Amino acid sequence: MSTKVVIKQSTYFDSVSLMSLSTKANQIEGVEQAVIAMGTDMNKEVLKNVGLLTPELEAAKTSDLMIVVKAATDELCESALIAIEELFKKKGGSKSATEIKYSTIDSAAASIPEANLAVISVNGAFAAREARKALENDLHVMLFSDNVSIEEEIALKQFAHEKGLLMMGPDCGTAIIGNVALCFGNAVRKGNIGIVGASGTGSQEVSVRIHDFGGGITQLIGTGGRDLSEQVGGIMMLDGIKALEEDEATKVIVLISKPPAASVQEKVLAQVKSCKKPVVVYFIGGEETPVLEAGGHFAKTSKEAAIKAVVLAGANEDELNKRALNWPLIEEVRAKLTPEQKYVRGLFCGGTLCDEAMYLAMDKYEDVYSNIQKKADYKLKNIHESKAHTFLDMGDDDFTNGKPHPMIDPSTRIARFLEEAKDPSVGVILMDFILGFGSHEDPVGVMLPAILEAKANAAKEGRHLEILGYVLGTDLDTPNFDEQVKKLMDAGVTIASSSTNAGLLAREFVAKGE
Amino acid sequence: MSKINELFNGKIHAINVGIEFFKDDIIKQNANASHLDWKPPGGGKPELINALDRLENAAVAEKIAAANKLAVERIINSQPMLVGFDQAINVVPGMTKTTILHAGPPITWDKMCGSMKGAVTGAIVFEGLAKDIEEAEQVAASGAITFSPCHEHNCVGSMAGVTSASMFMHVVKNKTYGNVAYTNLSEQMAKILRMGANDESVIARLNWMRDVLGPMLRDAMKIAGEIDLRLMLAQALHMGDECHNRNNAGTSLLIQALTPYILETDFTKEQKREVFDFVASSDYFSGPTWMALCKCALDAAHGIENSTIVTTMARNGVEFGIRVSGMAGNTWFIGPAQKVIGPMFAGYKPEDSGLDIGDSAITETYGIGGFAMAAAPAIVALVGGTVEEAIGFSTTMKEITTAENPNVTIPLLDFQGVATGIDIRQVIQTGILPIINTAIAHKDAGIGMIGAGITYPPMEAFEKALLAVTETISQ
Numbered sequence: 001m002s003t004k005v006v007i008k009q010s011t012y013f014d015s016v017s018l019m020s021l022s023t024k025a026n027q028i029e030g031v032e033q034a035v036i037a038m039g040t041d042m043n044k045e046v047l048k049n050v051g052l053l054t055p056e057l058e059a060a061k062t063s064d065l066m067i068v069v070k071a072a073t074d075e076l077c078e079s080a081l082i083a084i085e086e087l088f089k090k091k092g093g094s095k096s097a098t099e100i101k102y103s104t105i106d107s108a109a110a111s112i113p114e115a116n117l118a119v120i121s122v123n124g125a126f127a128a129r130e131a132r133k134a135l136e137n138d139l140h141v142m143l144f145s146d147n148v149s150i151e152e153e154i155a156l157k158q159f160a161h162e163k164g165l166l167m168m169g170p171d172c173g174t175a176i177i178g179n180v181a182l183c184f185g186n187a188v189r190k191g192n193i194g195i196v197g198a199s200g201t202g203s204q205e206v207s208v209r210i211h212d213f214g215g216g217i218t219q220l221i222g223t224g225g226r227d228l229s230e231q232v233g234g235i236m237m238l239d240g241i242k243a244l245e246e247d248e249a250t251k252v253i254v255l256i257s258k259p260p261a262a263s264v265q266e267k268v269l270a271q272v273k274s275c276k277k278p279v280v281v282y283f284i285g286g287e288e289t290p291v292l293e294a295g296g297h298f299a300k301t302s303k304e305a306a307i308k309a310v311v312l313a314g315a316n317e318d319e320l321n322k323r324a325l326n327w328p329l330i331e332e333v334r335a336k337l338t339p340e341q342k343y344v345r346g347l348f349c350g351g352t353l354c355d356e357a358m359y360l361a362m363d364k365y366e367d368v369y370s371n372i373q374k375k376a377d378y379k380l381k382n383i384h385e386s387k388a389h390t391f392l393d394m395g396d397d398d399f400t401n402g403k404p405h406p407m408i409d410p411s412t413r414i415a416r417f418l419e420e421a422k423d424p425s426v427g428v429i430l431m432d433f434i435l436g437f438g439s440h441e442d443p444v445g446v447m448l449p450a451i452l453e454a455k456a457n458a459a460k461e462g463r464h465l466e467i468l469g470y471v472l473g474t475d476l477d478t479p480n481f482d483e484q485v486k487k488l489m490d491a492g493v494t495i496a497s498s499s500t501n502a503g504l505l506a507r508e509f510v511a512k513g514e
Numbered sequence: 515m516s517k518i519n520e521l522f523n524g525k526i527h528a529i530n531v532g533i534e535f536f537k538d539d540i541i542k543q544n545a546n547a548s549h550l551d552w553k554p555p556g557g558g559k560p561e562l563i564n565a566l567d568r569l570e571n572a573a574v575a576e577k578i579a580a581a582n583k584l585a586v587e588r589i590i591n592s593q594p595m596l597v598g599f600d601q602a603i604n605v606v607p608g609m610t611k612t613t614i615l616h617a618g619p620p621i622t623w624d625k626m627c628g629s630m631k632g633a634v635t636g637a638i639v640f641e642g643l644a645k646d647i648e649e650a651e652q653v654a655a656s657g658a659i660t661f662s663p664c665h666e667h668n669c670v671g672s673m674a675g676v677t678s679a680s681m682f683m684h685v686v687k688n689k690t691y692g693n694v695a696y697t698n699l700s701e702q703m704a705k706i707l708r709m710g711a712n713d714e715s716v717i718a719r720l721n722w723m724r725d726v727l728g729p730m731l732r733d734a735m736k737i738a739g740e741i742d743l744r745l746m747l748a749q750a751l752h753m754g755d756e757c758h759n760r761n762n763a764g765t766s767l768l769i770q771a772l773t774p775y776i777l778e779t780d781f782t783k784e785q786k787r788e789v790f791d792f793v794a795s796s797d798y799f800s801g802p803t804w805m806a807l808c809k810c811a812l813d814a815a816h817g818i819e820n821s822t823i824v825t826t827m828a829r830n831g832v833e834f835g836i837r838v839s840g841m842a843g844n845t846w847f848i849g850p851a852q853k854v855i856g857p858m859f860a861g862y863k864p865e866d867s868g869l870d871i872g873d874s875a876i877t878e879t880y881g882i883g884g885f886a887m888a889a890a891p892a893i894v895a896l897v898g899g900t901v902e903e904a905i906g907f908s909t910t911m912k913e914i915t916t917a918e919n920p921n922v923t924i925p926l927l928d929f930q931g932v933a934t935g936i937d938i939r940q941v942i943q944t945g946i947l948p949i950i951n952t953a954i955a956h957k958d959a960g961i962g963m964i965g966a967g968i969t970y971p972p973m974e975a976f977e978k979a980l981l982a983v984t985e986t987i988s989q
Contacts, residue, residue: 014760014893016760016857016892016893016896017892017895019856019966020856020857020896020899021895022858022860023857033860033861034860035860037860042703042704042795042796046859046860046861052860101550102529102548102550102551103550103552103910103913103944103945104550104913104944108529108548108550112527112529114525114527114546115527115548116527117528117529118529119531119532119536119540120531120532121530121531122532123554125558126554129555129563130531130552140517140521142528144532164516164518165517166518166521177521177526178521178524178526179543180526180543182536182540183539219522239518243516243518243522246516247522437542438535438539
């Protein structure tokens with residue numbers, strides 16, 4: 001055993017720093033015992049207790065720095081002393097001023113006076129509380145969280161309404177405010193069309209189609225899916241319409257929702273009637289007459305809503321490429337399918353995209369099943385088993401309970417796709433791929449291996465499997481729209497140019513005997 | 515213009531709560547976003563969230579806000595003055611010859627940790643109630659000794675906090691509100707009674723403190739009259755102390771103030787020399803002084819109806835207890851004392867450590883110590899090692915406090931006041947616990963201090979306090 005002592009005269013370090021250095025010195029390889037301390041009586045006492053006090057150390061003054069190392073050999077002592085010298089060297093280059101972290105909305109709002117909006121995506125059990133705090137602090141709210149009770153939603157929206165604030169959500173994935181997409185959204189051009197949407201992917205689709213037709217967006221206000229229910233009464237859609245009416249940049253307003261409660265539709269249409277700006281109404285599966293009576297512009301599909309909006313906003317309808325349905329393609333696919341291949345299976349990430357395709361199929365067929373069907377007879381009893389034409393919203397709670405949304409984690413959809421692909425009664429499988437903020441970094445890429453496998457298996461069985469893909473995104477989005485489309489086409493997937501066309505193509509591909 | 519239209523036309527600055535990449539996406543679009551360091555309130559426990567909700571009812575919240583404002587004003591406006599030194603038996607309320615005060619919430623002899631037992635037996639020998647440590651253990655167990663928390667006698671005690679009749683105490687009077695607080699004299703560091711050591715050298719030092727140091731300080735203060743401690747504390751912070759673990763500047767200031775009066779006392783030159791050598795032997799001399807200052811200010815804020823401000827944090831080496839202003843008297847809310855993590859003296863390992871002990875967390879309760887780490891860059895090793903981390907601790911504490919004390923400021927933070935007035939609601943809401951930097955005593959009796967570091971109170975104590983306060987206020 002060897003002991004080495006170094007005494008640095010008139011060298012001061014604070015005792016706590018030295019304790020910390022000692023602790024690190026004791027962790028150096030080969031060190032039996034190390035002490036780094038000022039030469040005070042107390043420290044000499046400590047050295048005595050551990051049997052390291054030498055006459056040299058005894059003589060050290062209070063102002064001297066003592067370094068003592070005990071190790072198995074002289075060499076180890078020497079190398080430890082070198083390592084200890086290193087410990088004294090300043091690490092330097094400390095990071096630049098840290099961003100101040102706040103833990104509560106209250107403290108953040110108090111410290112950041114320019115804050116004007118809260119984006120809340122915490123677990124539903126805590127979400128309403130945070131939203132209330134945001135509203136109390138005069139912040140507008142984008143409430144992404146689901147599993148917020150309807151009572152909480154009503155209370156929050158009434159509170160927001162009284163304070164003149166936006167309360168988007170709950171369960172609201174999409175908004176574009178001041179050209180900034182919040183949560184899930186696409187990069188779309190700035191323009192003069194304002195959207196109030198009670199459906200996330202439906203609003204995304206309309207904003208993307210508007211961009212595709214050369215138009216642009218002022219604001220996209222997502223109200224959350226239950227806003228037009230009987231209980232909530234459309235509080236946010238009504239406030240949204242009013243705000244867009246007062247917004248100078250907005251020339252045309254588009255409303256999007258799944259079918260609203262009758263009384264709420266009445267209220268909304270009454271507001272449409274009094275609105276000084278043209279309003280396009282796209283209530284999926286909705287009726288034309290009441291909309292026209294309210295002086296609104298009726299749209300049966302998302303594409304039609306976008307076309308009407310850009311035309312009302314000033315585009316020349318004759319110059320639009322409306323991307324008409326490709327009938328020769330339809331004939332070609334029909335010819336490839338056997339008489340048994342009668343059914344469409346839609347596997348969707350986007351709830352409204354699912355809804356739109358389903359309603360288009362329902363226009364043509366009776367036996368259209370889904371986990372989100374309104375008609376009880378056609379609502380799937382067992383969501384894990386498809387029947388006839390089946391359209392699945394895989395982002396619905398039935399599928400996401402305890403799992404991430406398929407826009408983020410595609411595993412559930414991949415498994416289901418491989419199942420559907422084995423079914424000889426299936427003619428076409430329709431899938432959406434959603435690009436943009438909040439989405440998977442490569443939604444096509446993660447699906448490709450399964451697509452190739454399914455195609456190969458079907459070919460082995462001498463059967464054509466038609467896979468129809470729809471990529472929701474713009475040329476400004478990430479990941480790159482063209483690359484995603486190309487990957488699909490290279491894998492033999494047919495591409496639809498819009499949500500509407502996707503629904504129409506799917507239903508026409510499997511039509512028989514026309 | 516309506517608020518919604520203002521939003522349309524303004525620049526987005528979002529506060530993001532939850533999924534972090536939403537913030538990144540917003541920033542990518544050239545807007546501003548601040549991500550919250552958010553945890554479920556009350557650790558997600560429904561009864562706590564329910565209690566928070568009840569306290570947020572507008573009428574209730576208003577009552578609490580008014581009470582807390584008053585409590586914090588009293589902490590800030592308190593002007594604790596050192597007015598004298600005297601033996602505990604002469605000044606401490608309720609003190610008897612067989613009373614032994616201890617740190618933290620109430621505890622019985624059989625449950626005390628090693629270092630507290632060591633200190634108690636040492637004190638029994640010191641008081642002449644037993645001839646040696648062995649006999650002292652029997653006396654302690656016999657029921658002949660009255661054990662009581664320092665805090666219940668207007669006192670605070672470092673580490674084991676053991677205070678007996680003939681020990682000399684600081685006497686600190688609140689010039690603003692009139693209340694008085696007491697604390698023992700520093701024995702300086704390492705092998706000392708309050709750390710659990712009790713051999714002959716420890717008793718000999720206590721005897722000297724009783725016979726020379728204490729009387730000399732008493733006589734000096736009789737001449738001095740009073741010393742403004744708050745002013746001195748503010749100066750010490752500007753000189754790089756946080757006044758819990760680093761007391762280098764404070765000790766210099768205090769002895770500088772006392773020296774002329776010490777010189778005027780009737781003690782011999784040798785005795786005066788002994789006293790100055792003793793003060794020079796460690797920088798901890800003023801440590802207890804600041805504790806008495808903090809106790810004096812916080813006691814003035816205790817017992818305000820509807821207040822959710824913490825007025826005491828203290829540990830006895832087994833349990834950690836807090837008191838809340840709105841729960842008058844000695845209502846303790848308790849959870850298990852935690853480990854202290856930090857650098858240790860040579861030859862000791864973490865498994866030698868006793869659990870968190872002492873009334874010294876009164877400094878953090880007031881807003882210094884761990885809360886003022888940004889003032890003491892020299893000892894940032896205690897809180898992780900970088901100045902930046904020290905600043906982080908001082909700013910984070912603002913999340914759980916009600917005000918900043920304009921009388922006690924931190925130069926490095928642009929002279930912002932120290933975070934003051936811990937609100938139990940904010941602790942439960944944020945999940946942020948008060949940070950405490952403190953010494954580590956050996957787990958066994960008879961050894962003493964073996965290191966220093968940081969620790970936190972158990973959340974349980976704040977949870978119990980919140981539930982109790984909710985019942986009291988809602989009634």
